[in-house]
Amino acid sequence: MSLPALTEEELSESFQKEAETSKAWPFEEARKIVKRYAKGDYPQGGVLFETGYGPSGLPHIGTFGEVARTSMVRHAFRVLTGDQVPTHLICFSDDLDGMRKVPDNVPSPDALAPHLQKPLTDVPDPFCSEHDSFGAHNNAKLRSFLDQFGFEYEFASATDFYKSGRFDDVLREAARQYRKIMDVMLPTLGEERQATYSPFLPIDPKTGRVLYVPMKHVDAEAGTITFDDGEGEELTLQITGGNVKLQWKPDFGMRWAALGVDFEMFGKDHQTNAAIYDKICRILGGRAPEHFVYELFLDDKGEKISKSKGNGISIDEWLTYAPTESLALYMFSKPRTAKRLHFDVIPRAVDEYYQFLAAYSRQDIKQRLANPVYHIHAGHVPQVEMPIAFSMLLNLVSASNAENRDVMWGFISSYAPGTSAETHPDLDRLVGFALRYYEDFVKPAKSFRAPDTIEREALEQLRTSLRTQPSDADGAALQDAALDVARGIERYQDHNKKSPSGGPGVSVAFFQMLYEVLLGQERGPRFGSFVALYGTERTAALIDQALAGKLADA
The missing domain is CATH 1.10.10 (Arc Repressor Mutant, subunit A)
Structure with missing residues (x-):
């Protein structure tokens, strides 16, 4: 997949001038990157955007949100620079992390218990799919959806990067800067944790588990670490070649330094650690990227959504009841505001998307730049006529007890003559969504009362x-x-x-x-x-x- 070319309107002088002052948050973030290279000294390989993914559970909407929002900033940057600077988006999976607990939402969870603390790419796939590990299965689920939505990205696996040697140079630098890294990390830890902390996590060659053990010696010249394994036996390992990984906070900064990341967004739960990531990136010879901190999603009870609990809406669940554009709108709107993410928000998101879409053709440049559909479609905004709102379709199903598309279209064609599934495929798609949403969520909750x-x-x-x-x-x-x-x-x-x-x-x-x-x-x-x-x-x-x-x- 390739990024669509900028439109003639986007390449016009008046459009770019408006973009330079637009208050839409993707342009505000993109201007930070332009300012970062104010002298025009962009990297030879281009500007690098990154999103991180922890495949400890099935992909959820928060993961998709990072890629969608980062892609919006990437497009805004292209507009500001007239598409003269190459850009790349890496979706990086931390799949070498040890599995700290068995997720609640997997089949036969007891079968995974013997594999606790092993890297996710060494844990058997509980779904018994064609993938050779739990990490590979979840990575594939993520890629499948991103491909379906049409994102342009480069997938990267921590397992591959560590084992292939892509991180070897920066790992050796981490050994040389071991004391400086410890000086950053130790003040952030409690007294008991300080006594056992190490930024290096060896992978036990006997058990395959990621070990959280203190270092007895770090030999920067030889590129080795020495420690006692879980049985008290002293071992020395090369820090390169996938034998050792970094703790997650140092790993964040290391990755930025190794890859030359220019922009990364992350949730509010990372905000207090951002300064740590930046310091370690600089210690390892890198330049900290521009940040964007977004608020976390909450479930219908106001609790943080967790991949392992599965208490939010999954990607597949949203797409069962609504088009992908409605999900992208939900991600665009107020990213710094905590929002509840449950099934009741879907109908409003659908209707709001089509309202913004209908308004776009009537707007001037400034208004278009602030319209979410401009960012959702990367400037290539489709023209779609939607004569009936999604919420209205839901109520039509409710009143008519319609069970299929034919019944629904009987009402619709009477209301809007000349309208059919062939002439309005987007409306026909919403009819299907409405039938499913009504059956699963509206019908079970219906409660009629008698009038007084x-x-x-x-x-x-x-x-x-x-x-x-x-x-x-x-x-x-x-x-x-x-x-x-x-x-x-x-x-x-x-x-x-x-x-x-x-x-x-x-x-x-x-x-x-x-x-x-x-x-x-x-x-x-x-x-x-x-x-x-x-x-x-x-x-x-x-x-x-x-x-x-x-x-x-x-």
């Missing part, structure tokens, strides 16, 4: 009003009809609001009642638009069912 006396009166009036509406009444007219009913019932009058005629406005309690009684849920779409899509007679019949007690008894 006043609510019955309101529903009866609404039913009569709907049946007297002209056949071509649009959503706005039908919404007005519902509002007229509500204004005539004291319970639903809101004296803090004013109607167009100067009387009281309508309380949101009226529409909440409609959703609870007719749809079995607390929230719903704009009611008039829903009636226009579902049909006035069908909606009136739905009210009949509610008044007869058939919905609440279902």
